[in-house]
Every structure is written in C-alpha cells, then in structure tokens.
Amino acid sequence: MGLAKRIIPCLDVDAGRVVKGVNFVDIRDAGDPVSVARRYNEAGADEITFLDITATSDNRDTIFPVVEQVASEVFIPLTVGGGVREVADVRRLLNAGADKVSINTAAVFNPDVVREASDKVGSQCIVVAIDAKKVSAEGEVDRWELFTHGGRKHTGIDAVEWAMRMAEYGAGEILLTSMDRDGTKIGFNLPLTRAISDAVEIPVIASGGVGNLQHLADGVIEGGADAVLAASIFHFGEYTIAEAKQHMASQGIEVRLDGV
Amino acid sequence: MARIAVIDYGMGNLRSVSKAVEHVAPNDQVLVTRDAAVIKESDRVICPGQGAAADCMNALSQQGLVDVIKEVVQTRPFFGICMGLQVLLTRSDENQGVDCVGVLPGQVKRFSAPLLDDSGTRLKVPHMGWNEVSRDAAARGNHPMWHGIENGSRFYFAHSYYCVPDSTDLIAAHTHYGKSIAVALAQDSVFACQFHPEKSSASGLQLLTNFVSWDGKA
Numbered sequence: 001m002g003l004a005k006r007i008i009p010c011l012d013v014d015a016g017r018v019v020k021g022v023n024f025v026d027i028r029d030a031g032d033p034v035s036v037a038r039r040y041n042e043a044g045a046d047e048i049t050f051l052d053i054t055a056t057s058d059n060r061d062t063i064f065p066v067v068e069q070v071a072s073e074v075f076i077p078l079t080v081g082g083g084v085r086e087v088a089d090v091r092r093l094l095n096a097g098a099d100k101v102s103i104n105t106a107a108v109f110n111p112d113v114v115r116e117a118s119d120k121v122g123s124q125c126i127v128v129a130i131d132a133k134k135v136s137a138e139g140e141v142d143r144w145e146l147f148t149h150g151g152r153k154h155t156g157i158d159a160v161e162w163a164m165r166m167a168e169y170g171a172g173e174i175l176l177t178s179m180d181r182d183g184t185k186i187g188f189n190l191p192l193t194r195a196i197s198d199a200v201e202i203p204v205i206a207s208g209g210v211g212n213l214q215h216l217a218d219g220v221i222e223g224g225a226d227a228v229l230a231a232s233i234f235h236f237g238e239y240t241i242a243e244a245k246q247h248m249a250s251q252g253i254e255v256r257l258d259g260v
Numbered sequence: 261m262a263r264i265a266v267i268d269y270g271m272g273n274l275r276s277v278s279k280a281v282e283h284v285a286p287n288d289q290v291l292v293t294r295d296a297a298v299i300k301e302s303d304r305v306i307c308p309g310q311g312a313a314a315d316c317m318n319a320l321s322q323q324g325l326v327d328v329i330k331e332v333v334q335t336r337p338f339f340g341i342c343m344g345l346q347v348l349l350t351r352s353d354e355n356q357g358v359d360c361v362g363v364l365p366g367q368v369k370r371f372s373a374p375l376l377d378d379s380g381t382r383l384k385v386p387h388m389g390w391n392e393v394s395r396d397a398a399a400r401g402n403h404p405m406w407h408g409i410e411n412g413s414r415f416y417f418a419h420s421y422y423c424v425p426d427s428t429d430l431i432a433a434h435t436h437y438g439k440s441i442a443v444a445l446a447q448d449s450v451f452a453c454q455f456h457p458e459k460s461s462a463s464g465l466q467l468l469t470n471f472v473s474w475d476g477k478a
Contacts, residue, residue, distance in 0.1 A: 122311040213459040
C-alpha cells in the first residue's frame, strides 16, 4: 500500500460562475463554484481544479473571491489555472487560497516564469499545463508538439522535451492534455501520457478524452499517470467519483476510499 | 476564547491553514501574524510554511522569529505543518545545506533519485497526493493528537524532502514511500507533521480539532 492515484474533477469558471453547470442531484446552484467544490469534496474527489476561462480582462479578477470562498469551506487541494502570466499572478492566487497554480501559455512564451515562480513559492505549488497534439504521420514514430490558445496555435516545440525542460525549471507537476482527444470521449492519448510520464521525475496528470471509467484506469496502468483529470463524465452525472474509484480499485489501482 | 497564532513569515499559503483552523474552532481567535509579541501572547501556535528551506530560515531569522519559536515551543501547544515541521529540525540538506531552528534533533533529506518502490517501479518526486499515515510501531503512536483518527488514514502530502529524527522516540507516525519515512514527530508540547491537515478533508480537520483542544501533554 502507498500513495493513491488521484481523481481530479475540473471545472471551467467564467466570470466567477461554473460554466455549463454540474448535474448533481439536489445541488441548489450548479453554477456556484463553492457549492460544486463542496459537493465534489463530499463525493470523495482528491483535488479540484478550476480553469478560469474568463475571456475579457475586465472580468479576470472575478476568480479571486471564488478561490477565497472555496478555500474557506473546502479542505482538499485546489489548483487554479487560466490567464496566469507572471509570478505576481501566481502569488495572488496562492494568497487567495489556491494550493497550486497552473501555468500554460505564459510558460511557452516566457519559460523563466516557471523557474522564477518555483523558486519563490516552491515547486509543489507550480503545475505546468501542456497541451499537445500528435504531429507525426501514420507509420512514423510518434511525435507530439505543443499547441497554445486552445489548440489553435502550433509552437513547433516537442512535447516530451518541453516536459523535461519544465521539470528542470522547477515545475512540481505536469498537467498533460491531449488536444487530439479533448472532448472526444474515446480515452486519453496513452502513448503520449506514457512518453511524458517516463521522461520526467515529477507527477503527471492525464487529461483529455475521458468517456468511461476504464479510460481512467487505462491512464494510470498504460499511461503511467499519477492522477487523472476529467470534467464531463462527472459533471453530467454519468459516473460518480465513488464509482470511478471503485472501478480503479478493481483493476488493482490504489485509490483513496476514505471519503467515498 | 483562546487565541491561536498562525506564524506568517511570508512563505506559502497561510489562508488555507487559518481558514481550516477557524472552521474547527469558530469560537477561538485565529491570528495570522509575524508579530513576536502577539505570538508570545497566544495560547497555541501553528507554524505552517511552504517553499525552500533556505528562504524559510532566512525569513524567520530576518523577522526575529527563530528565538520566538524556541521560546513558545516550550510553553504552549505548538503545531508545525510541512515546512513548519522541517524548520524545527537541526539541519536540512536543501539549498546545499541549511541550519534550521533545532528544536527537534534530526536532519532533513531529499528523496533519492531514482526513488523505487518495493517492486522496482520508479516513484515520482515530489511525493504528491494522499498517502496512508500509520502509527504502527511508532513510539508516539498513541499521542492524543491522533484521537478519533483511524490508524492508516490517508493525508495529503506535497514534498521532496523528508525528516530523519536522530531518535525514533520522536516518531508519531510514518508513511511508506520507497521506504518508511517519519511523517509526524512529537516532543513535549510540540506536534509536527509533513502532510497538510488543512488539505486532508475529514481526517485533517480532526487533527486540527484535536490540536485546538490539546493540553500540550503527551
């Protein structure tokens, strides 16, 4: 027995409200991040990730009171990402009550922000989000590259090399999203997950493509992920966190069943 | 109404610690402070902290808090959390070696690389996530801080360095990660843990509940 593999529900937050809502039975306000976070804690989630997708800079500060409120009421780790550009943003989110801050695009354009942030606040607070897409042709050796701006901008940077570089710069964790799989519900990109997990010493969170519980188990067993992140399968009530954990446990994966 | 000081030396996320304490002790006064006088006037003291050992020790020294800690650990219940545990030891290997406060005799070491489990599989560092905290064969495994917490309960960890006390007599719990490591130490009115009770849901809140009613005796 030892460290449990984590299950992390991810919530998109726009101007302080959970987008698309969450289909919990008897939840009063499915758009309220605090209610949703509280329910996921009660359901046995190991962590919660908020992705702030607020598009306009006018509304960007709406995330801080949300983080403050959630941190006052929900006592499991909270990761916040989206729009993090500089070390000051990292500090503000941590001071509001986030435990970890996820850096995505800013890391690509200014990798030193990762080094600087991890020096200042510690690696364990810094998650680097990597959005990768397969660029190799059929029959070629698999190769994935980094994309930014929700998968629209191709950077030409090799995803595995990038993960290694970010680990060297002091990232404490990698949040790896397969842009080929995101929203498809056909499962994680397992070769990509395995390649990155094997390449770095730091934990890897697999994301993008979960459609059923076996996908979660595959992410750990075949992909080598340390944690699995999913949104829609939990939000829309297709599966509960408890069902996910029980399924993973039935495949020999160690999970935290205390809260379930 | 008791006064609980959460020492703020500028390192890490103190809000979640203070909020969790307020949650379990709604009638107490919880103060996040770096004021030596306020800390010395408090009934209980919590020392949290995150980040690198050298930065933490520099911050404590610059703010004149090292001697304050040495004083209050002897006179009232004191709870060290994560880096707030590590700084209590004698010395840390982090940042090419840092002398620490030295309240608990022992060293802070980094997980070896590669770190392997019993079957030879590589383990990730930082040790991040929920691991089982066992009191089996721990000298202080019956400590009153464990009241109402099942042996083997999982707590949330996020660290790359771990404590090796000079004497196993201080160990209140351990966890297996590559090997058995001490994750809670106790000595007189000091209790300190490597994991984050403020992030460990029901078990963590129970530990904090125990602290706010602990008389400081083992």
